[in-house]
Amino acid sequence: MCGIVGFTNRKIQAAPVLLEGLSRLEYRGYDSAGIAVRDQDKDTVVVRAKGRLKILEEKTNSGLSVPGTCGIGHTRWATHGEPSETNAHPHVTEDMNVVGVHNGIIENFSELKDKLEKNGYTFYSQTDTEVAVKLVDYYYKKYQGGPIDALAKTMVRVRGSYALAIMFKDYPGEIYVARKDSPMIVGLGEDEAYVASDVPAILKYTRTVYYVENLEMARLEPGKATFYDLNGDEVKKDTVQIEWDAESAEKGGFEHFMMKEIHEQPVAIRDTMNSVLTPDGHIDLSSTGLTEEQIRNFKNVTIVACGSAWHVGMASQYVFEDLVRMPVRVELASEFRYRNPILGEGDLVIIISQSGETADSLAALREAKDLGATTLGIVNVVGSSIAREADHVFYTLAGPEIAVATTKAYSAQLIAMDILAMEFAYLRGKMDEKKLLCMTAEMRTLPDKIQQLIEDKERIQWFASKFANAQDVFFIGRGLDYAICLEGSLKMKEISYIHSEAYAAGELKHGTISLIEDGILVIGVMTQNDLYEKTLSNMVEVKSRGAYLAGITNYGHYEIEDTVNFNVYIPKTDPHFSATLAVIPLQLTGYYLAVARGLDVDKPRNLAKSVTVE
Numbered sequence: 001m002c003g004i005v006g007f008t009n010r011k012i013q014a015a016p017v018l019l020e021g022l023s024r025l026e027y028r029g030y031d032s033a034g035i036a037v038r039d040q041d042k043d044t045v046v047v048r049a050k051g052r053l054k055i056l057e058e059k060t061n062s063g064l065s066v067p068g069t070c071g072i073g074h075t076r077w078a079t080h081g082e083p084s085e086t087n088a089h090p091h092v093t094e095d096m097n098v099v100g101v102h103n104g105i106i107e108n109f110s111e112l113k114d115k116l117e118k119n120g121y122t123f124y125s126q127t128d129t130e131v132a133v134k135l136v137d138y139y140y141k142k143y144q145g146g147p148i149d150a151l152a153k154t155m156v157r158v159r160g161s162y163a164l165a166i167m168f169k170d171y172p173g174e175i176y177v178a179r180k181d182s183p184m185i186v187g188l189g190e191d192e193a194y195v196a197s198d199v200p201a202i203l204k205y206t207r208t209v210y211y212v213e214n215l216e217m218a219r220l221e222p223g224k225a226t227f228y229d230l231n232g233d234e235v236k237k238d239t240v241q242i243e244w245d246a247e248s249a250e251k252g253g254f255e256h257f258m259m260k261e262i263h264e265q266p267v268a269i270r271d272t273m274n275s276v277l278t279p280d281g282h283i284d285l286s287s288t289g290l291t292e293e294q295i296r297n298f299k300n301v302t303i304v305a306c307g308s309a310w311h312v313g314m315a316s317q318y319v320f321e322d323l324v325r326m327p328v329r330v331e332l333a334s335e336f337r338y339r340n341p342i343l344g345e346g347d348l349v350i351i352i353s354q355s356g357e358t359a360d361s362l363a364a365l366r367e368a369k370d371l372g373a374t375t376l377g378i379v380n381v382v383g384s385s386i387a388r389e390a391d392h393v394f395y396t397l398a399g400p401e402i403a404v405a406t407t408k409a410y411s412a413q414l415i416a417m418d419i420l421a422m423e424f425a426y427l428r429g430k431m432d433e434k435k436l437l438c439m440t441a442e443m444r445t446l447p448d449k450i451q452q453l454i455e456d457k458e459r460i461q462w463f464a465s466k467f468a469n470a471q472d473v474f475f476i477g478r479g480l481d482y483a484i485c486l487e488g489s490l491k492m493k494e495i496s497y498i499h500s501e502a503y504a505a506g507e508l509k510h511g512t513i514s515l516i517e518d519g520i521l522v523i524g525v526m527t528q529n530d531l532y533e534k535t536l537s538n539m540v541e542v543k544s545r546g547a548y549l550a551g552i553t554n555y556g557h558y559e560i561e562d563t564v565n566f567n568v569y570i571p572k573t574d575p576h577f578s579a580t581l582a583v584i585p586l587q588l589t590g591y592y593l594a595v596a597r598g599l600d601v602d603k604p605r606n607l608a609k610s611v612t613v614e
């Protein structure tokens with residue numbers, strides 16, 4: 001996510017305050033930054049820089065070379081357009097009438113850009129933000145209704161999520177704010193006013209804040225904030241006193257980034273699916289560069305990744321082969337690159353990677369390209385090596401993921417792969433339009449279903465705490481459920497350091513069942529109704545050998561309570577989407593085990609967020 005800071009007052013230089021605030025938002029991850037400062041009614045000065053904040057500080061002599069008492073600042077996490085100085089915020093109109101920064105995603109920015117171009121606007125960047133800024137300018141000039149009216153008209157027209165901080169040439173010393181979905185707070189001092197996308201940015205200056213609600217706007221003047229609704233009517237709001245310390249503020253009040261990111265999953269998958277789902281429920285993959293002809297003609301698919309991304313591949317194999325009826329292989333990148341793979345023209349290789357920098361996955365990409373295969377990256381970091389080198393890229397919009405153990409990026413990758421499978425099936429005549437629209441409609445319900453599962457977290461915490469001293473844990477499942485077990489097992493191992501193993505339920509009796517003894521925890525994942533009875537019988541097998549059983553299955557299978565010691569029901573959904581739901585209790589289980597064992601959840605021993613070495 002991007003970071004926004006704004007500050008206006010009568011005597012303190014704004015730039016150093018903006019830079020300090022942006023430094024408090026660095027934890028959110030970013031690739032470029034910028035500030036816009038205005039000295040009284042002089043022209044606004046804008047300074048931007050690619051890379052770390054330090055570069056912007058050097059360019060502005062720590063803000064001292066940019067005089068003025070009113071300004072806005074931004075750290076950018078790229079979603080539309082490569083990381084670059086040109087794409088960095090703040091963005092401006094040619095006449096500097098409107099200067100603005102934005103956090104969020106404008107889903108219909110292409111159509112808005114066309115509209116503005118038809119009205120004489122030109123564009124210098126690849127960003128959706130520049131479109132938003134120029135749309136505000138367009139309404140401001142067309143209707144002459146002032147800043148709040150222009151913002152209101154913009155909010156009605158824009159689809160997506162946004163937090164905007166805007167300065168208008170005709171209103172020196174003032175900052176205007178608009179919010180939909182992307183969080184934003186306004187802070188007040190004696191004779192100052194602040195705006196920020198997150199508490200840490202202004203905690204040093206004030207603990208008295210307003211939370212900007214959805215579809216609300218605000219006018220900030222020194223020491224004063226006025227709020228308006230979409231009709232332009234003034235809204236009375238109460239201030240809130242922030243009690244958090246700086247560190248817990250960075251985590252949004254959560255104890256760990258991992259828990260914060262588990263909670264961000266509904267937004268992460270909603271943003272990812274909305275980047276390619278059209279309002280009428282179809283799929284538009286044009287942003288990936290893949291053509292319909294290519295999709296119709298691929299002979300097979302090879303998915304290559306590491307770790308949790310490989311688990312996404314394992315899950316997607318079931319979905320792809322079931323829906324598209326085409327051969328799909330899944331390979332560990334560290335194996336793929338040394339096995340002299342049999343690939344060539346007409347083969348599709350999908351590289352899944354959150355960081356886009358994993359050495360083995362990058363090497364596998366290069367190998368696939370050398371062999372003449374078409375390559376597609378499923379990547380979370382815009383402009384990363386895999387994103388740049390793959391023939392095509394489908395960006396997951398999970399935002400920066402700070403915790404080493406992936407959660408929201410994994411979920412966003414799953415959604416991206418499910419969408420690919422659906423579009424492949426549709427274009428290759430394996431799925432009719434009715435079924436496609438039914439599946440995309442069901443996919444849109446997933447964020448709320450995930451939220452429902454997250455709200456059950458206290459039960460999971462109680463269950464996990466019973467096994468804080470476990471030595472070995474087994475996860476068993478069949479089909480897609482087995483792939484979900486792989487991720488549940490890795491989450492547990494990598495953050496709680498408890499040894500665990502994911503096993504195909506039908507394979508247990510071929511040896512591993514000898515390890516089952518009294519008190520061993522076995523977690524069964526049973527979301528695939530056609531395989532439910534078979535896995536349940538495997539659960540009975542291990543129970544008869546003393547195992548403690550936990551079951552994850554769909555609402556409706558209440559008879560499971562006759563067999564397992566603890567169970568979690570997941571909301572009913574299309575069986576192809578079950579991994580997105582069933583993984584939530586598994587993420588929470590691993591998390592609470594690590595917490596119960598007093599471990600460093602966000603930075604587990606021996607691990608790095610991105611494994612850029614072989």
Ligand code: AGP
Pocket residue numbers: 306307308309352353354355356357358361404405406407494609610611
């Ligand atoms: C998962 O929680 C781990 N952080 C790790 O397995 C990770 O998924 C793997 O290293 C791949 O990283 P990537 O997605 O950035 O390529």
